[in-house]
Amino acid sequence: xxxxxxxxxxxxxxxxxxxxxxxxxxxxxxxxxxxxxxxxxxxxxxxxxxxxxxxxxxxxxxxxxxxxxxxxxxxxxxxxxxxxxxxxxxxxxxxxxxxxxxxxxxxxxxxxxxxxxxxxxxxxxxxxxxxxxxxxxxxxxxxxxxxxxxxxxxxxxxxxxxxxxxxxxxxxxxxxxxxxxxxxxxxxxxxxxxxxxxxxxxxxxxxxxxxxxxxxxxxxxxxxxxxxxxxxxxxxxxxxxxxxxxxxxxxxxxxxxxxxxxxxx
Ligand code: NAD
Numbered sequence: 025x026x027x028x029x030x031x032x033x034x035x036x037x038x039x040x041x042x043x044x045x046x047x048x049x050x051x052x053x054x055x056x057x058x059x060x061x062x063x064x065x066x067x068x069x070x071x072x073x074x075x076x077x078x079x080x081x082x083x084x085x086x087x088x089x090x091x092x093x094x095x096x097x098x099x100x101x102x103x104x105x106x107x108x109x110x111x112x113x114x115x116x117x118x119x120x121x122x123x124x125x126x127x128x129x130x131x132x133x134x135x136x137x138x139x140x141x142x143x144x145x146x147x148x149x150x151x152x153x154x155x156x157x158x159x160x161x162x163x164x165x166x167x168x169x170x171x172x173x174x175x176x177x178x179x180x181x182x183x184x185x186x187x188x189x190x191x192x193x194x195x196x197x198x199x200x201x202x203x204x205x206x207x208x209x210x211x212x213x214x215x216x217x218x219x220x221x222x223x224x225x226x227x228x229x230x231x232x233x234x235x236x237x238x239x240x241x242x243x244x245x246x247x248x249x250x251x252x253x254x255x256x257x258x259x260x261x262x263x264x265x266x267x268x269x270x271x272x273x274x275x276x277x278x279x280x281x282x283x284x285x286x287x288x289x
Contacts, residue, residue, distance in 0.1 A: 027270045028055035029263070030091040032103045034070070034078060035059040038094035038117060041259035047072040051267055055088035060099075082106050090115065090266040094258075097121045101128055108132045113269035115262050116140040119184030133277035137269050141280040142184035144261030148235070149280045151250045152192045153289045155237050158246055159196035166239040166246075167216060168193060173226035173234040182207060182223040185235055190221050193237070 029046050033039040034057035046052045054073045059065055061080040070076045079085065082102060093103040094117040107114040113136055116129065129140055143149065159168070172186040187201070194201045199219060206220045216222075233252040238245055252258070261280060268283045281287045 026051060026053050027089040027267060028053055029266055030056040030085050030088040032058040032093040033095035035063045035065045037255060041255045042092055043070060043072055045259040045263045049263055052263060056085040058082055058085060086110060089270050092262050092266055094118055097125050101125060104132050108136055111136060113137045115265045117144060117262055120180030130277055135275050137273050137275050139265040139269060139278045139283060142188040144258040144280055145252060148185060148250050149284055149286055151248060153286055154248055155189055156192050156196040158239050159193045162239040163197045166241045169222040169238040171224045171236045173231045175230050176227050181225045186223055189237055
């Protein structure tokens with residue numbers, strides 16, 4: 025049966041790609057397109073779904089199978105509470121959440137299934153596994169650096185994906201990312217410490233998302249890179265996650281590794 029999807033942030037860069045993806049997938053249809061109260065689209069028809077109007081009042085949106093939210097941390101927590109109240113599953117793509125906000129997602133996932141991923145592309149989820157493997161071979165003796173580039177409108181840094189790469193590397197090495205992450209270097213900072221993981225951030229023009237991880241030893245280095253050329257890749261991954269959730273997995277916090285079956289790789 026066709027699954028009815030609620031999209032929150034429907035007027036955003038990801039939201040418009042999600043609507044296109046839902047429209048082109050025979051297994052999904054758009055139940056609600058929820059936008060910010062000040063969005064110019066409010067009250068208009070969604071171009072791909074003539075029978076659906078852009079709304080801003082989330083409490084009106086009750087008849088759907090799965091919600092997808094790519095907005096801001098505060099807005100995502102509002103969607104989380106709404107889904108919890110209705111007992112509906114939720115896909116979260118929003119990045120930049122702090123530890124307290126992530127804890128709220130963790131708590132809610134004891135009563136509803138949630139897929140929360142820093143990056144919904146298949147390639148990046150494969151890269152999470154590749155960096156774990158590289159870390160196991162070279163991580164104890166090499167200098168590890170993560171370089172990311174995004175468009176000039178991105179508000180959080182380092183990107184959620186860069187931090188997720190750091191977390192996967194730390195998992196493989198038994199390190200705590202909060203202890204070893206170096207997110208800024210400026211002035212007389214002294215020599216590099218052995219275990220640190222450095223993050224470098226580039227913000228420029230319309231770059232959608234690029235991540236490179238260095239494992240650098242004296243005399244050689246491995247560079248693992250992933251580049252996104254179209255946001256549709258994230259939207260396809262998020263809709264895939266929504267369909268996976270609609271099959272009724274138990275209430276739990278999942279990521280794309282679970283959705284794509286990469287957990288055993
Ligand atoms: P964007 O600014 O283009 O879109 C966000 C939209 O959310 C805007 O239209 C904004 O008006 C809307 N919004 C904010 N508060 C709202 C509210 N209370 N109700 C309804 N709508 C609200 O940004 P974007 O590029 O689409 O990215 C959105 C988020 O998704 C960011 O956190 C970004 O980092 C993240 N993102 C994640 C992935 C991933 O794979 N996980 C990929 C791309 C972007």
